[in-house]
Amino acid sequence: MPLAKALELAQEYDLDLVEVAANARPPVCKLMDYGKFKYESAMKAREARKNQAHTVIKEMKLRPKIDPHDYDTKKGHVVRFLKQGDKVKITIMFRGREQSRPELGYRLLQRLADDVADLGFVESNPKQDGRNMIMVLGPHKKKTEAMAEAREAQAARKAGGRQQETAPADSPAEEPAEA
Numbered sequence: 001m002p003l004a005k006a007l008e009l010a011q012e013y014d015l016d017l018v019e020v021a022a023n024a025r026p027p028v029c030k031l032m033d034y035g036k037f038k039y040e041s042a043m044k045a046r047e048a049r050k051n052q053a054h055t056v057i058k059e060m061k062l063r064p065k066i067d068p069h070d071y072d073t074k075k076g077h078v079v080r081f082l083k084q085g086d087k088v089k090i091t092i093m094f095r096g097r098e099q100s101r102p103e104l105g106y107r108l109l110q111r112l113a114d115d116v117a118d119l120g121f122v123e124s125n126p127k128q129d130g131r132n133m134i135m136v137l138g139p140h141k142k143k144t145e146a147m148a149e150a151r152e153a154q155a156a157r158k159a160g161g162r163q164q165e166t167a168p169a170d171s172p173a174e175e176p177a178e179a
Helices: 003-012 034-051 068-083 096-100 102-115 143-166
Strands: 016-021 028-032 057-062 087-093 120-129 132-139
Touching: 003 016, 003 028, 016 034, 028 034, 057 068, 068 087, 068 102, 068 132, 087 102, 096 102, 102 120, 102 132
Parallel strands: 057 087
Antiparallel strands: 016 028, 087 132, 120 132
16 A cells, blocks of 8 residues: 555554565555564563573582581582582692692592482583692583472462461460469
8 A cells, every 4th residue: 555545544543654574565564553562572582581591600619638518518509509500610629739649639529420410410521720620510400491490499489478378277366364
């Protein structure tokens, strides 16, 4: 239809005339609320960014002569990182005479890898890098899956909290005892 008639229609319906395909013969235009269209596309982009996962590498530093309790604490942090879907870089720092015994660090890294084998896998094997020995662990589940599980768990906690607040008391209200 002619441009003048299309503009007239757009004004009549209080819409915008938006050119969709300029290179087509004849050019293709569409009647729409352009502000609403921009808003909806921005919301779609925002939702896509929300579901997008950033690859994060967390780092945990250990020493070859680590105390068992300290090892358990560090292992707990590694487990938490892997459950969140993040990669973990484990660094063993050697000082002084410890540098002559790299097998201690290697054994410690292997022990840690075995302890968290159900949550992650060894992405790069232990390598000596100067005074440090480095190993990278990757999670079995992707970051997006971990984020979705966390959201579901949070929603379940919220729903459980609301149920407790609104649940009627099973026992009748106690009356104060007379003295």
